[in-house]
Amino acid sequence: MSNILIIDDEKAIRKTLSEILSYEGYKIEEAGDGEEGLKKFKEKAYDVVLCDIKMPKLDGIEFLDKAREANPDVPVIMISGHGTIETAVEAVKKGAYDYISKPPDLNRLLITIRNAMDKNNLVTETKVLKRKVSKVEEMIGESAPIIKIKETIDKVAPTDARILVTGENGVGKELVARWVHEKSNRAAGPLVEVNCAAIPSELIESELFGHEKGSFTSAVKQRIGKFEQAHGGTLFLDEIGDMSLSAQAKVLRALQEGKITRVGGDKDISVDVRVIAATNKDLLREVDDKNFRLDLYHRLSVIIIHVPSLNDRREDIPLLVDKFLADICADYGIPKKGIDKDALEGLKQHNWTGNIRELRNVVERLIILSGKTIMPDDVNSYVIPKR
Numbered sequence: 001m002s003n004i005l006i007i008d009d010e011k012a013i014r015k016t017l018s019e020i021l022s023y024e025g026y027k028i029e030e031a032g033d034g035e036e037g038l039k040k041f042k043e044k045a046y047d048v049v050l051c052d053i054k055m056p057k058l059d060g061i062e063f064l065d066k067a068r069e070a071n072p073d074v075p076v077i078m079i080s081g082h083g084t085i086e087t088a089v090e091a092v093k094k095g096a097y098d099y100i101s102k103p104p105d106l107n108r109l110l111i112t113i114r115n116a117m118d119k120n121n122l123v124t125e126t127k128v129l130k131r132k133v134s135k136v137e138e139m140i141g142e143s144a145p146i147i148k149i150k151e152t153i154d155k156v157a158p159t160d161a162r163i164l165v166t167g168e169n170g171v172g173k174e175l176v177a178r179w180v181h182e183k184s185n186r187a188a189g190p191l192v193e194v195n196c197a198a199i200p201s202e203l204i205e206s207e208l209f210g211h212e213k214g215s216f217t218s219a220v221k222q223r224i225g226k227f228e229q230a231h232g233g234t235l236f237l238d239e240i241g242d243m244s245l246s247a248q249a250k251v252l253r254a255l256q257e258g259k260i261t262r263v264g265g266d267k268d269i270s271v272d273v274r275v276i277a278a279t280n281k282d283l284l285r286e287v288d289d290k291n292f293r294l295d296l297y298h299r300l301s302v303i304i305i306h307v308p309s310l311n312d313r314r315e316d317i318p319l320l321v322d323k324f325l326a327d328i329c330a331d332y333g334i335p336k337k338g339i340d341k342d343a344l345e346g347l348k349q350h351n352w353t354g355n356i357r358e359l360r361n362v363v364e365r366l367i368i369l370s371g372k373t374i375m376p377d378d379v380n381s382y383v384i385p386k387r
Contacts, residue, residue: 002117003027003045007037007063008052017050024110034058042070043372045334048116053080053087061091068095071335073123075116079104139175140323141316145308149176156303157183164300165278167307170357173278174238176305181234186274189233192226197239204247206263215264227260230273241281241292252296275300310352310359317348320356324363337367339374346379
């Protein structure tokens with residue numbers, strides 16, 4: 001059910017509009033002046049606001065200015081019985097969705113409200129889609145390790161040097177790979193990602209190098225592998241420490257010779273690919289344990305970028321929380337929630353075993369379960385789920 005806030009100092013007008021719109025299925029709240037209206041506007045999410053212009057304490061134009069500062073996406077429809085063309089123009093210039101004279105024509109009012117809601121929904125959907133299709137998320141942080149990573153990316157991205165990204169699960173290794181690609185000379189080409197840990201060992205070679213029709217029982221047609229798909233661009237091999245030794249040998253050949261052979265094929269196929277690998281394992285220990293090839297390790301680790309755990313960069317937590325609050329609230333179509341300084345301090349002191357991924361999930365949980373401001377009690381109650 002859509003929420004509408006009616007702000008008018010005339011009780012009879014509020015009552016009439018409330019009855020009409022409630023009958024149409026809207027949930028209505030009222031405010032008797034601009035100050036009360038602004039307080040409610042900041043405390044709760046509304047789909048549309050109907051606002052009178054001539055009011056005590058805070059008039060409609062002043063309310064409009066402050067409402068646009070607090071949440072510019074909520075459409076505000078100005079209504080006035082003392083209106084002039086100049087007033088209407090001023091209201092629209094300041095960001096009002098529309099201007100309707102009193103007494104309002106019922107049909108026009110309902111159509112205007114419906115159109116305003118449609119526009120609001122489109123604005124929200126567009127913001128979500130833009131964020132989803134944007135090339136790369138921002139790398140958030142001002143700590144020394146993050147500044148060093150950004151500087152390293154700027155230096156190595158324009159080259160074709162192979163990069164090994166190390167770090168715990170959830171620290172953002174994929175984001176580093178995306179920024180290297182984005183800032184490289186291959187940015188116009190594809191960025192192809194492969195999660196080596198998610199692919200069964202018997203299928204990893206087919207996934208990477210492709211296969212010919214009939215090369216094995218389920219090979220009912222030819223398949224183009226990730227190396228060929230990434231031609232002219234970047235191939236990101238995530239969790240490469242989980243790759244089988246036989247696949248490692250073929251990856252080594254591809255890096256050495258710039259050629260691959262599809263499973264079941266005998267034709268060499270040239271590939272022009274920059275490889276970025278990532279792992280949460282100690283690959284040199286894996287080498288000692290005979291699980292990883294030393295020659296492949298040296299091929300991959302021309303540049304090593306280590307991404308620190310969130311516990312090692314706690315000073316970045318306020319920036320990350322602010323970013324997640326903005327993004328998640330926008331996805332939900334609600335005003336951005338605030339967070340109490342003591343609640344933020346509680347998040348900074350938490351042991352983040354799941355790193356940034358865990359922090360984002362926690363912020364989403366707090367947004368859903370907390371009030372308009374996230375308080376210390378919310379952190380105590382919701383950061384560590386009760387078993």
